[in-house]
Amino acid sequence: MNEVHPLGVRNALALFMVGGLVLAACGGGGDTAAKKAAPPSTTTTTIPIPKAPFTGLPDPTGVSLTRSSVAVKIENTPDARPQSGLDVADVVYEEVVDGGITRFWAVFNSKAPENIGPVRSVRAMDPQVVTPLGGVVAYSGGTQPNVAAIRATGLVWVDENNAGDAFFREPTRNAPHNLYARSALLWQRGGQPVPPVPLFGYVDAEKGQKFTGEPVTSFHVNYELGYDVSYVWDANVAGWMRFSRTNEPFMAAGIVPAQVSATNVITQFVPYAGFGEGNLLGSGDAWIFSNGQLVRATWAKPFIGSVTAYRDAAGAPILLTPGRTWVELVPTGKTVDLVSPPPPPGPPPTVAPTTTTTKKRGT
Helix, strand or coil, X not given: CCCCCHHHHXXXXXXXXXXXXXXXXXXXXXXXXXHHHCCCCCCCCCCCCCECCCCCCECCCCHHHCCCCEEEEECCCHHHCCEECCCCCCEEEEEECHHHCEEEEEEECCCCCCEEECECCCCCCHHHHHHHHCCEEECCCCCHHHHHHHHCCCCEEECCCCCHHHEEECCCCCCCCCEEEEHHHHHCCCCCCCCCCCCCEECCHHHCCCCCCEECCEEEECCCCCCCEEEEEECCCCEEEEECCCCCECEECCCCXXXXXXXXXXXXXXXXXXXXXXXXXXXXXXXXXXXXXXXXXXXXXXXXCCCXXXXXXXXXXXXXXXXXXXXXXXXXXXXXXXXXXCCCCCCCCCCCCCCEEEEECXX
């Protein structure tokens, strides 16, 4: 009978245990230890800054995405000037009303002054202006058909019948040029959609994109005498400065009065059946001014709730420079005068340059 020496048994057990430890070290437990010992990841996620729907500008606060739009009908007679809010509004529409005077729809979303006005009445074309905006619309009366048409849009409407503390009379001004609205109380009325639907497309400045067209230094919109205006390009502020017919700066009221300006100005030629009865449905011509330049375009709006589309000669959508936009709803047949920049230094021209051109629609 063969005998196993006790020392041999102990050696065999020791070898088995060592082998087991080696196998364990080669198993999953070793991977876990290695993972725990790995340095932490340095990958970071950059959250993009939101952009305001009506300007295309960065909105670090995100407030423009948390509320609807507020549109206020503002007067433009000499007694109403300087108005409050025109220098702050994201978008302003200027339309022709009774007697050839003009009035504004000032549209606010990303920011607004505390008080806006003077607030005045609605006209027949106004539902076509404000329906795509959604949100809240504020005005002061109007004829029964025009008021009924505004209320029929389904927007949240505010007038003197239901305004409460949202409207007030400014004691330093004479009626009817003294009715003002409080922006914070208008936003408390709610309104949909939140955020509002963008009205324009914009170039991507972060990628070096720019609005390009014909160079223009200024242009004159020939509304009726006393309401016609000029815009002059100011490269220092990258915007169009607004002037009255007498070449006086068009000012806005405030703690520090400011000249009204816009990053983009659209002169949209539309038919008017009568004063205050412009028709924004259909299509027509538009001149779009941005970045000190002009693009001749077309506009189209198929139904009352649609956002107006602006396209170039090739049919591509026009992309504006991010910023505030004014839309001049110019009657078909009125003129817009252009002033081109002087030619660059060089040999004397063989033909005297023409620096001023006139565009007349409907002839």
